[in-house]
Amino acid sequence: MPFTTGAADEPAVAPGRPGTSTRPGWPRTVPPAGWPRTEDEALAEQDRLRGRFVRGAGPGRVATVAGLDVAYHEDGERLAAAVVVLDAADLTVRDSVVVRGTAAFPYVPGLFAFREIPALLEALDRLTVRPDVLVCDGHGLAHPRRFGLACHLGVLSGLPAYGVGKTPLIGTWEPPGPARGARSDLVDGVRSSGRCCGRRTG
DNA sequence: GCGACAG
């Protein structure tokens, strides 16, 4: 499990307890052992994990839903990962966690997951309420190699995950109508990789 | 070959 400790400008130190730090300054996210450090390594890992991906393994009874997102410091490295678990019945907040940390990989389209997943996993680890499904800020199957952040986080967390991207990465679509809830298929080749619910032109 | 490219 990843964890954060120490200040950004300090060397990593063994925390008294995973995910805890008594030191001042911004915590540094310590990725799991073997976390990719180069694009080639990340591509290989993405390929390996894709073998563990199970498509269509959606949630059964959804009692709780988790929403995840990451906010960055202007330096583009320090970040805060947040997870909010809602009761699916009335949208009541059942639990929430915010962890500060650092980006675990440079931003590379297609390898985006390697940047935020360690911090997101840590946030999920600190949850006391187990969500039945994850709603991620980034694409899932609508990815050049069919393994976007949502797929990646789904495999590593063992939880069903949906990817929700704000801007397109791949595929083409017909602009959805203006009615609330309108949507259209996001098509990549002959396969439908998702749905467009926004109004951006493509 | 060139451009585009989640957050």
Add this chain to the structure above:
DNA sequence: ATCTTGTCGC
């Protein structure tokens, strides 16, 4: 992602 200026539409 985050910042910033300018413009457009309701």
